[in-house]
Amino acid sequence: MTLEEITISRAIISDHMETLLDYMEMDVAVVGGGPSGLVCSALIAEKGYKVGLIEKKLSIGGGMWGGGMMFPRIVVQEEARRLLDRFHINYSEFSSGYYTARSIEAVSKLTAAASDAGVEFFNLTTVEDVMVKGDGVLSGLVINWQPVEATGLHVDPLTLACKITVDATGHDAVISHQVAKKCGKPEIKGEGTMWAENAETAVVSHTKEVFPGLYVCGMAANAVLGGHRMGPVFGGMLLSGEAAALQIVNRL
Ligand code: 48F
Numbered sequence: 001m002t003l004e005e006i007t008i009s010r011a012i013i014s015d016h017m018e019t020l021l022d023y024m025e026m027d028v029a030v031v032g033g034g035p036s037g038l039v040c041s042a043l044i045a046e047k048g049y050k051v052g053l054i055e056k057k058l059s060i061g062g063g064m065w066g067g068g069m070m071f072p073r074i075v076v077q078e079e080a081r082r083l084l085d086r087f088h089i090n091y092s093e094f095s096s097g098y099y100t101a102r103s104i105e106a107v108s109k110l111t112a113a114a115s116d117a118g119v120e121f122f123n124l125t126t127v128e129d130v131m132v133k134g135d136g137v138l139s140g141l142v143i144n145w146q147p148v149e150a151t152g153l154h155v156d157p158l159t160l161a162c163k164i165t166v167d168a169t170g171h172d173a174v175i176s177h178q179v180a181k182k183c184g185k186p187e188i189k190g191e192g193t194m195w196a197e198n199a200e201t202a203v204v205s206h207t208k209e210v211f212p213g214l215y216v217c218g219m220a221a222n223a224v225l226g227g228h229r230m231g232p233v234f235g236g237m238l239l240s241g242e243a244a245a246l247q248i249v250n251r252l
Contacts (some may be wrong), residue, residue: 026042032055041077041119041166076233078099079202087113136212179214200235
């Protein structure tokens with residue numbers, strides 16, 4: 001076949017523009033494409049809901065790519081092994097109840113699962129603010145291209161509507177901080193020191209709605225509700241993403 005550059009360009013612009021317009025209104029917006037956001041979005045989309053995952057970086061995967069101190073391995077404990085199986089991530093037992101997996105395989109398979117479930121990805125997109133109107137419910141997100149933020153360009157953002165937002169932005173808990181700053185709640189307790197066992201239990205129990213229309217999962221849950229950090233053990237992240245999805249599906 002002959003190749004036409006303009007047709008290639010038209011295809012890209014038109015396909016993504018149509019998707020963007022379609023996702024101006026969605027059921028669930030998951031902010032942050034780390035492990036918790038990926039699991040959460042995949043399990044909600046699997047139930048037939050319209051889910052968009054907004055990630056400011058070029059690549060999806062958050063802190064999982066880097067494993068532990070750039071050794072591309074993650075550890076998952078017994079409690080979350082079923083989620084490794086669920087997402088077809090290979091692993092081997094290091095010692096009783098400690099499983100190691102390849103971080104790049106783990107991110108890739110979680111991303112593929114989310115994509116297969118129907119999650120639409122909006123990468124290079126920063127959520128810079130939220131929409132909360134008279135009813136006091138978080139009903140939308142204010143977004144901009146990440147390079148606009150990175151270069152400090154004075155370009156106004158756009159807004160999209162969602163029934164539920166998930167703050168899966170990791171240690172920074174960006175959305176919760178923004179809501180707290182503008183609306184006076186939720187209370188941000190802040191993250192504690194390294195304490196893996198405590199942190200891994202807390203991250204699941206802290207996964208909840210913290211403001212009308214806003215759920216926290218993953219490290220953001222511990223950052224908002226005052227849990228510890230855990231380093232490169234990822235079972236809690238997977239379980240927290242699952243817990244958020246279950247709560248949100250029940251709600252929808
Ligand atoms: O940090 P991250 O991987 O979050 P997580 O799912 O997992 C935490 C672990 O990776 C690790 C850990 C486990 O032991 O402690 O840190 O809780 O992924 C968060 C994602 O959110 C994106 C960010 O680029 C990252 O990929 N993000 C942060 N702020 C924004 C954002 C924003 N304002 N808009 C869009 N994406």
